[in-house]
Amino acid sequence: DARVTQTPRHKVTEMGQEVTMRCQPILGHNTVFWYRQTMMQGLELLAYFRNRAPLDDSGMPKDRFSAEMPDATLATLKIQPSEPRDSAVYFCASAGEGGRNQPQHFGDGTRLSIL
Amino acid sequence: GDSVTQMEGPVTLSEEAFLTINCTYTATGYPSLFWYVQYPGEGLQLLLKATKADDKGSNKGFEATYRKETTSFHLEKGSVQVSDSAVYFCALSDGDSWGKLQFGAGTQVVVTP
Numbered sequence: 322d323a324r325v326t327q328t329p330r331h332k333v334t335e336m337g338q339e340v341t342m343r344c345q346p347i348l349g350h351n352t353v354f355w356y357r358q359t360m361m362q363g364l365e366l367l368a369y370f371r372n373r374a375p376l377d378d379s380g381m382p383k384d385r386f387s388a389e390m391p392d393a394t395l396a397t398l399k400i401q402p403s404e405p406r407d408s409a410v411y412f413c414a415s416a417g418e419g420g421r422n423q424p425q426h427f428g429d430g431t432r433l434s435i436l
Numbered sequence: 437g438d439s440v441t442q443m444e445g446p447v448t449l450s451e452e453a454f455l456t457i458n459c460t461y462t463a464t465g466y467p468s469l470f471w472y473v474q475y476p477g478e479g480l481q482l483l484l485k486a487t488k489a490d491d492k493g494s495n496k497g498f499e500a501t502y503r504k505e506t507t508s509f510h511l512e513k514g515s516v517q518v519s520d521s522a523v524y525f526c527a528l529s530d531g532d533s534w535g536k537l538q539f540g541a542g543t544q545v546v547v548t549p
Contacts, residue, residue, distance in 0.1 A: 352535050364539050412479050421468045421529040422487050427479030
């Protein structure tokens, strides 16, 4: 089965460092989503792209977070500078054509710990 | 705006018991409805979906029926196994959202032998 691939799976770093998380969507999928999951807030949508163009990034703290799709096979989420409150699991998901009827396919996430 | 409400967990059951997780939604249009499951250390996986009223989604012994009159999409399974222990998320996608999902808070299910 085709899968969404996220790297790294785990990341531990100190406050103030830059963090880059990568996502390879399923080949042929043209919509990519970034989520953050914490115990307190649950699952939050940070940003999403369609055909590599950002559609909505209103869920992201703009001063430190940035999301891009350099090409159709790679999406990145960067945090600079990182803070302890950014500790969470970050998920990428992709979906194909079909709008509301298309399910999202999730990667296994990047577990981020900021010390 | 759109929203999804699901019953709080954890729900603790014995093996072979009947499982129901309630989910209700609020939407202005005619959404598609989904159940996702998340096993420990993994991402969410699609469990089943229904795209219009009275549709029944089913997979792996789980079922849910899209009830427009009660705006509900309750998940059921007749006989749970220990391997069904996971967090279950109800979600909706409306017609104008390019596939964006509105998730419920998730319900943890624990099945004991």
